[in-house]
Amino acid sequence: MNDNISPKACVTTCSLGYYTNVNLRKCQACTVINCEVCSSTNKDTCDSCKTTGAKYIKENSCVTEC
Numbered sequence: 646m647n648d649n650i651s652p653k654a655c656v657t658t659c660s661l662g663y664y665t666n667v668n669l670r671k672c673q674a675c676t677v678i679n680c681e682v683c684s685s686t687n688k689d690t691c692d693s694c695k696t697t698g699a700k701y702i703k704e705n706s707c708v709t710e711c
Contacts, residue, residue, distance in 0.1 A: 662695075664688050678706035 659665050659672035664683045666673045675683030677691040679699050684690035694700060694707030701711050 659685075676705065677702060680707055 661681050662675055662683070663672040664675055664687060665671075665685055666688075667686060673688060675691065676688045677683060679695045680691035680693070680702075681695040682691070682693040684692060689705065691702050691707060694702070698709050699707035701708050703711060
């Protein structure tokens, strides 16, 4: 059995750091810098920052202080 996934395989959820572009029907990278989990349908909304010490979202990036 081959566990490799084709780059053109259909997915039901996108990986960390990506969101589902419903218009283009594909996963695209979040635009928020250091964002680990962006909104499932909005590239500009970060739900969780990467574990780099950043805890807040300011001016489209994850930062350590407001």
